[in-house]
Amino acid sequence: MPDLDAVDNIFLGREHRNRLGLRARRSMRREALALFARLGVSLPLECPVAELSIADQQFIEIAKALSLEARILVLDEPTATLTPSEAEQLFAIMRELRSQGVAMVFISHHMEEIFTICDRVTVMRDGEKVGGCEVATTDADALIEMMVGRRVENIFPEPRSDSDPNDVVLSVASLKLTPDGPEHAFDLHRGEILGFAGLVGSGRSELAMGLIGAMRPAYARVRLEGSPVKLHHPATALEHGIGLLPESRKTQGLVLPFSCRDNISLNNLARFKGPLRLLDRRQEARTAAELMASVRVKAPGPETPVGDLSGGNQQKVVIARWLGHRCKVLIFDEPTRGIDVGAKSEIYALMKALTARGVSIIMISSELPEILALCDRALVFHQGRIAAELSGEALDSPSVMYHATGGLSS
Amino acid sequence: MSQLAAKTDADAHGLAARLNRWRRTPIFYPLIGFALVFAAMALLNDSFLSTSNLINLARQASIIAIIAAGMSLAILTGGIDLSVGPVMALSGTLMAGLMIAGIPPALAIAAGLVVGAAFGAANGLFVAFAGMPPIIVTLATMGIARGLGLIYTGGYPISGLPAEFAFFGRGSVAGIDMPILIMLGVYAIGYVLLAHTATGRYLYAIGGNEEATRLSGIRVSRYKLLVYTLSGTTAAIAGLILTSRLMSGQPNAGVGFELDAIAAVVLGGAAITGGRGMILGTLVGAMLLGVLNNGLNLMGVSPYLQNVIKGGIILLAIYLSRKRAP
Structure with missing residues (x-):
């Protein structure tokens, strides 16, 4: 309360x-x-x-x-x-x-x-108990093997790629969420994964929402591929090829009573207009099934209510929705929260595949290992401000935590 | 549409599967309820099943049914429109008043429909763009529309309308009464809109999760504006039929119609919280109310007791629907 x-x-x-x-x-x-x-x-x-x-x-x-x-x-x-x-x-x-x-x-x-x-640990998978033991008698690899049901060598894809720092896709020259608030500025390069690191509540999601116009910023000067854009609604952002995969899948990402197909085609329906502007249901079903297959959603079928799926498969459905568009920028807000290790590694691979196609990704994550393994660069947020930009060798666990906590911890 | 679809591709074949699929549609239980009430009334009254009575029944139910079509859209998006009764009365009296003043019926009708749509659009603007709760907005415009209607007429019915205007309430085409034809037309349009257009899918999505719909890049506000505009328009169409049937503009008509319309929507299997429902279910719900009204009247049940019985049936229907809801 x-x-x-x-x-x-x-x-x-x-x-x-x-x-x-x-x-x-x-x-x-x-x-x-x-x-x-x-x-x-x-x-x-x-x-x-x-x-x-x-x-x-x-x-x-x-x-x-x-x-x-x-x-x-x-x-x-x-x-x-x-x-x-x-x-x-x-x-x-x-x-x-x-x-x-x-x-x-x-x-x-x-x-x-x-x-x-x-002292003791029980491992759950897909709603069932799959194992348990004294903590002293096991190690992390054994637990992960139990969680995933197979040996996982390395859940992260191959090391960071090199994106060209001169090829700026999205340039935020100045963005203020409130008139008196801090001013944000950063660049996003083509094909990179830019991390937004920091603690929960440090203002990362708010900046993302302000960027796509889901929250009206007080002031914004943003350039997309060199030309100024005004993003005052998520629909405008979508027209410009910018999408957000929100933090909370169930309350912000998915229409839970809808099937997988309806969720995937939600913002793709304009493409299925036949004569008299009526929906071409057959084409819609075909495209949705293709998209589901391309992200490997594990579901009995496209008509399965999305609420019946596991967190990882729900996240894949949200991702599939955006694959139908020629997106330039995708913002993943906590993409692997509450998702099991196997699905996590699939989602990392999907993100990598997207960057290989030239999509630029902003990944908001509170999971430090994720930021370190996937990102080329990371912005560290502290109390609503961008406290630091780290890249290359400087992007390591102690420095992220140092800036994320306002320089208090070492 | 998701509600129509089977859970898996595998059980989409065979009679049992087909029945199962039917059972999951929101219209299944309303149809059973309708059949039960209809059968009961047929058993209790000798005259109930006569053709003239059934046509009479449909004609009487058509006004609530048309209002309920617009109400379905509002409820589907998680909203509500309480202003429909007074908007109906205002549109109807305006049509009557303009015709008395010598304006040709076609123009007068158009003006009445535009005013109904405009009232709905005003509701929509407050709900969609000012972010106000629909129940409060439409409660306020309910009072405003009623007041304007009374001011316009001075509180008296407007009669003496041109004879050809009776066509919409009393006329018929190809043997079918105009009120019934108009009702079927409204529902045909509503069905195509909801089941076969992108707009319809967005309305379901808004009711299912408005925030997710908005964040995925749908202009939710525009569709809400559309919904309330359509609801105002259907109320005005109901006003046209009522005024034409009575051949007078009644400023006090339609008291409590919003509640009957809501009852029709809910009896038709829609979720009052939005996101689930079929417009043909609403038609079934409206006809169910019509059968109850008609049958109880034939049996000579007192109007006071009729209210109690109707309320009880609505409660029972909602109770049963909650038990099977996922």
């Missing part, structure tokens, strides 16, 4: 009451303080939780679970939105809870976290 404060969030629906039946704030406050003391954190109790950091909000959720005398905690991808130091703090709390006898289920796709914090 973003507009309530920490105390109200913890006791929502089971408030302490005084004799008049009113909320007994003081006693709730006391208990909240005791909970936070047990966790070893100190948080402001009085301000709406929306104003706190994501990490603090998670600590409040944990405190709420503890106030229920929980003996079992399920943490579902808790570190996805945390900085490394915040994640460390979370792990410290988890160790403390473990020593107090609380059992925890920790869901993660980060291998190193599994080995940092977990």
